[in-house]
Amino acid sequence: MKHHKIVFIGSGNITSAIVSGIVENGYPSQKITVCAPSEGHRGVLAKKWGVISSADNAAAIRQGDVIIFSVKPQKIRELCQDLCDAKIDFSNKLILSVVTGISISRFCELLNTKLNLIRMMPNTPVRVHEGMTALFAAEEVNEADRHFTTELMCSVGKVCWLKNEADINKVIAVSASAPAYFFLFMEAIEREALLLGFSQERARLLVQQTARGVCALVEKSSALSLSELRQQVTSKGGTTEAAIEFFNKKQLFTIVSSAMKAAIAQAEFLEKNTF
Numbered sequence: 259m260k261h262h263k264i265v266f267i268g269s270g271n272i273t274s275a276i277v278s279g280i281v282e283n284g285y286p287s288q289k290i291t292v293c294a295p296s297e298g299h300r301g302v303l304a305k306k307w308g309v310i311s312s313a314d315n316a317a318a319i320r321q322g323d324v325i326i327f328s329v330k331p332q333k334i335r336e337l338c339q340d341l342c343d344a345k346i347d348f349s350n351k352l353i354l355s356v357v358t359g360i361s362i363s364r365f366c367e368l369l370n371t372k373l374n375l376i377r378m379m380p381n382t383p384v385r386v387h388e389g390m391t392a393l394f395a396a397e398e399v400n401e402a403d404r405h406f407t408t409e410l411m412c413s414v415g416k417v418c419w420l421k422n423e424a425d426i427n428k429v430i431a432v433s434a435s436a437p438a439y440f441f442l443f444m445e446a447i448e449r450e451a452l453l454l455g456f457s458q459e460r461a462r463l464l465v466q467q468t469a470r471g472v473c474a475l476v477e478k479s480s481a482l483s484l485s486e487l488r489q490q491v492t493s494k495g496g497t498t499e500a501a502i503e504f505f506n507k508k509q510l511f512t513i514v515s516s517a518m519k520a521a522i523a524q525a526e527f528l529e530k531n532t533f
């Protein structure tokens with residue numbers, strides 16, 4: 259992979275996960291700059307990974323080849339206004355954005371220029387090189403930039419390219435927000451294990467190793483559907499059946515469906531209303 263100078267605008271959770279993942283995989287830390295108004299998050303990244311840290315977005319962007327926007331959508335308008343005031347020339351830069359709810363056309367409008375922009379929707383497991391990242395590019399983005407972005411995110415997990423920008427909001431519900439659903443489910447099992455009298459350490463191990471085993475089994479069993487794998491655990495008249503029946507009675511599928519629709523609706527709300 260080419261080692262372009264990468265500048266992250268925003269140094270929070272997802273930046274931290276991507277930086278950790280790519281540096282651990284050999285991306286040179288001195289080719290990475292992380293920006294944020296306060297020292298807190300970016301200082302931690304500079305100390306831990308040896309990346310450059312800056313409070314000056316405009317100066318950092320000017321010397322960068324690849325600019326990754328990674329701030330909350332509510333911050334983007336003010337940020338773009340500042341960058342417009344600084345009269346930055348974006349023409350020879352690859353712009354990557356993980357920002358929810360900001361379309362390519364909206365970004366160009368806010369920065370008052372055409373942008374060579376790829377939207378990325380990663381998830382936090384990029385931190386451990388097990389991420390899932392969806393990508394969507396504006397038509398004019400060239401092959402070399404698409405290739406670089408694919409390689410960068412493949413170094414920290416799997417990548418898929420989307421044909422429609424609208425699918426970014428769907429991907430948020432399916433894979434970008436989804437780690438939190440799994441954590442919530444694990445939290446619920448862990449809490450019950452604690453109530454059953456297991457120590458914190460034991461409860462965590464039981465939940466963690468089960469989740470790890472489940473993922474490994476799913477990966478190794480591509481010929482079986484998820485439903486078939488579930489049935490292999492579920493003996494007729496057995497314990498699992500009792501638990502699954504309860505989930506079904508409480509309409510788990512409907513709950514999950516409504517939760518994912520709520521995530522998509524929020525992405526659409528941010529798209530239409532925050533700015």
Ligand SMILES: NC(=O)C1=CN([C@@H]2O[C@H](COP(=O)(O)OP(=O)(O)OC[C@H]3O[C@@H](n4cnc5c(N)ncnc54)[C@H](OP(=O)(O)O)[C@@H]3O)[C@@H](O)[C@H]2O)C=CC1
Nearest residue numbers: 268269270271272294295296299328329330331356357358
């Ligand atoms: N977290 C996730 O799993 C995922 C998040 N995303 C998207 O990524 C984006 C960032 O999310 P996340 O990392 O969780 O958010 P965080 O709140 O953790 O981080 C936001 C970062 O933006 C910085 N910031 C705020 N204003 C500015 C500014 N004007 N210039 C530069 N930096 C600024 C903050 O600075 P400071 O450190 O000083 O507070 C902070 O470092 C969001 O749009 C989110 O939707 C996408 C996929 C997954």
Ligand SMILES: O=C(O)[C@@H]1CCC=N1
Nearest residue numbers: 358381430434435436
């Ligand atoms: O919660 C959020 O808005 C972001 C987008 C996907 C994951 N976290």
